[in-house]
Amino acid sequence: MRRRPAGPTSASVEGGRTAGEHHGTASGAAHGDWLTRGKDGRLTLYALTGGGLLRWTENAVGGPEWNGPHFVPVAGLTHLTVVQGADTYVHFLGRRERTGADGGRNVDIVHAVQYQTGLALGDWRSLGNPFQGPEESGSPAAPVGAVAQDGTVHVLLRGEHGGLMLRREAPNGKWRAWEDLHGGGVGAPPAAIALTDGRIEVCAAAETGVLVWRQSAPGGDFAGPRGFSLRPVPGTVAALETGPGRATFFWTDAESGGAAAWRAGGWPAALGGTPAERPYAVLRTSLDGYDCAVLAYRGRDGAAVLGMGGTENEAAGFWWYELAESCQGAPALALDGRGRVVMALIGADGRPRVARQGDGDGLDLTRWDTLGG
Structure with missing residues (x-):
C-alpha cells in the first residue's frame, strides 16, 4: 500500500481561528460525506461558510458534547465536497474562484487532507483546471470524489460538453493529468463510490437516461459510459x-x-x-x-x-x-x-x-x- 505523509501533528486549529473570531454559521451544507468518523471513533462535522469552511468535533466518543466551530480559511471557495477513505483520512475537494492580475476570473479545483480527528488540515493544493481556453476558464463545476481502498483519490467533475473529467493520484502519490472519460448530457454532479474490491464506479443522470462508468480492476482504466434508459431526477x-x-x-x-x-x-x-x-x-x-x-x-x-x-x-x-x-x-x-x-x-x-x-x-x-x- 502506498505510504502517505504523516500530516500535521500539532493540536492547533486551522488558521488559529475559533468560534469567537468567526460568526460560526454555515452558508450551506457541503456535498458528500460531511459527517465523518475518525480512527479514534469521534465524529466531525464540516460545513461551507463565507471564506472557507467550519468544523465541529465530538469531545468524546459517542458525544454528546462538541467543540467548535473552528474556521478554516480558504479564499474564493465556492463549493465544498467531503470524502473519506477506508484509512479514515478526510479529503476536501473544492471549487475556487479568484480574481487574476488582469481582473479576469480564475477558477481551479483544490484539494486538502485531514489525517487525524481534530488536528489541522494539510496544505490546500491546486489540481488545476481541465479547461484551458479563455472561454472555458470558468467552466469547472463542483467536484465530487471517491477514495479507493489503497488510498488513491479520484476527483470527478462535469466536462465542457456534459461528459465526465477525472483526475486521480498515481501509485507514487503524484497526480496524473486530467482524463476525459467522455459521455454527454450530464447536467448535475455524478455519484462516485469506492467499493471494497478496490474499484471505483460512477453513476450520473444524463439527458438520455443514466450513464455508468466502471473500473475493470483496482487502479485500472474506466470502461464506459454505458447508458441505461432510466429517468432519475438530476x-x-x-x-x-x-x-x-x-x-x-x-x-x-x-x-x-x-x-x-x-x-x-x-x-x-x-x-x-x-x-x-x-x-x-x-x-x-x-x-x-x-x-x-x-x-x-x-x-x-x-x-x-x-x-x-x-x-x-x-x-x-x-x-x-x-x-x-x-x-x-x-x-x-x-x-x-x-x-x-x-x-x-x-x-x-x-x-x-x-x-x-x-x-x-x-x-x-x-x-x-x-x-x-
Whole structure:
C-alpha cells in the first residue's frame, strides 16, 4: 500500500481561528460525506461558510458534547465536497474562484487532507483546471470524489460538453493529468463510490437516461459510459455498497416523484416517499438484527426526511418519516463510535443540528441538538 505523509501533528486549529473570531454559521451544507468518523471513533462535522469552511468535533466518543466551530480559511471557495477513505483520512475537494492580475476570473479545483480527528488540515493544493481556453476558464463545476481502498483519490467533475473529467493520484502519490472519460448530457454532479474490491464506479443522470462508468480492476482504466434508459431526477443520485463489490444507486424517479433503488442488471425498485431535490444521504447498518439501508434527504418543502428498508430487499417495503426539522441542502448520515446512527443537517439559520439513534427498537431519533456557534 502506498505510504502517505504523516500530516500535521500539532493540536492547533486551522488558521488559529475559533468560534469567537468567526460568526460560526454555515452558508450551506457541503456535498458528500460531511459527517465523518475518525480512527479514534469521534465524529466531525464540516460545513461551507463565507471564506472557507467550519468544523465541529465530538469531545468524546459517542458525544454528546462538541467543540467548535473552528474556521478554516480558504479564499474564493465556492463549493465544498467531503470524502473519506477506508484509512479514515478526510479529503476536501473544492471549487475556487479568484480574481487574476488582469481582473479576469480564475477558477481551479483544490484539494486538502485531514489525517487525524481534530488536528489541522494539510496544505490546500491546486489540481488545476481541465479547461484551458479563455472561454472555458470558468467552466469547472463542483467536484465530487471517491477514495479507493489503497488510498488513491479520484476527483470527478462535469466536462465542457456534459461528459465526465477525472483526475486521480498515481501509485507514487503524484497526480496524473486530467482524463476525459467522455459521455454527454450530464447536467448535475455524478455519484462516485469506492467499493471494497478496490474499484471505483460512477453513476450520473444524463439527458438520455443514466450513464455508468466502471473500473475493470483496482487502479485500472474506466470502461464506459454505458447508458441505461432510466429517468432519475438530476442532482439526486447517491451510491451505497450493498454487497461485496456491488453498488446500489438511489435517486428520485422523474415519473413517480418517489425514491428508487437500482443495481446494474435489474430494474429500478420503487421505494415511495416524496421528491428529493438533493442527493440522498445513504448508510448501511444493522437495525434490530436486520441488514438495513438508511436514507435521508431534503424534501422540496425544505423538511428533512428519514427512511429505511432491508438492504437489497426493496420489495419488502421502505418506511419514511418526515421530520419536524427543516434543512439547507442534503442531510448527512454516519455511525458514531458506539455504532448508533447519527443524522446531521444544516438548519435554515445556518447552524448544524444532530440527532442520534435512541436505545429503543427501530430508528427512533433522540432530540435534536444545535451545535454551538
